[in-house]
Amino acid sequence: MWCIGTITGEYLANLEDVLDVYSAPAAAGVVRLCFDERPCQLLDHVLTPLPPKPNATQKEHQEYVRKGVCNVLLAYNIDTGQRHLQVTTTKNKGDYARFMDWLVQTHYPEAAKIQLVQDNYSTHTYGAFYEHLPLETARYLRHTLEFHYTPKHGSWLNMAEIEFAALSRQCLDQRIATQQRLEQEALAWQAKRNAAATKVNWSFTTEKARDKLKNRYAELTKITDEIKLSEH
Known part of the structure; x- marks a missing residue:
């Protein structure tokens, strides 16, 4: 399910980009990655869960204890079906810069x-490299x-979102x-998924976007034409 919100020229430009x-076809020497990061709530049991009976799921008490939050950073290679993740205590420019360097x-x-496809979160900038890494490393990145x-x-539009959905269902659906x-759990999930070289089957293209959003494109063109007329 996707939501497009308010359509602007910038929205369409980024969407098509x-x-x-x-x-585009894979090119020699060019790596295509999707990146995202997400906070994860750490939860502990109030009461120790009862051992599961045969052919039954483990029963947990409905109450739980919050144990803080950590952050998962994940990059997904759209050509090889490999993903690379790290878990950090915080979510800031330094964590982002060090992850990209690694x-x-x-x-x-x-x-x-x-x-690198990513969202426009305030830490996802080249400036983060210069603020938290050696100068030559920042320049190289x-x-x-x-x-x-x-x-x-x-x-x-970010394939890393699909990977996070899979991580949530297959790994983090537990306390x-x-x-x-x-x-440990996330890296085990990563290893299993990488071994299978699981790829995202992406079929939405610029051509399909222009067809599906043709009314939005037309509205934007109309607004632009009206602005041009008002300037004369």
Whole structure:
């Protein structure tokens, strides 16, 4: 399910930019990644769950204890079906910058260019690199990473959202009390999904967007024409 909200020229420009990244053929030396990050609530049991009976699910007491929040950062390679994640205590520019440095240096050190689809959250900027990494590292990342922002209220365009949905269903649908255990569970999920090279089957294209949103395109064109007329 997706929501487009208010259509503006910037919205359409970002929408088409992201869709064009997805639909382009894979190119030598170019890596295409989708990135997102999400806070995860840590929860513990008030009472120890009863051991499950055969062929039955474990029963949990409805009450729980909040144990804080941690943050999951995830990048998904649309060409190889590999995902790379880390779990951090906080969600800030430093965490973002260090994750990107680790991502590039560990997994894609030979990439000539990395096209990175992400939302326009305030920490997702080149400036974060210069504020939290050595100057030469920041400069290298700025030249290697090519940012492609999803539109405001257009997070449904980010394939990393689909990966987070799978992570929530397949791994985080349980009470996890510590960041260490959440990281263990998330990395085990990642390993299993990577071994299968599970890919997102994305079929929405710029052409389909123009057809489905043709009335919105027309409205925007009409507004633009009216502005031009008022200027004469």
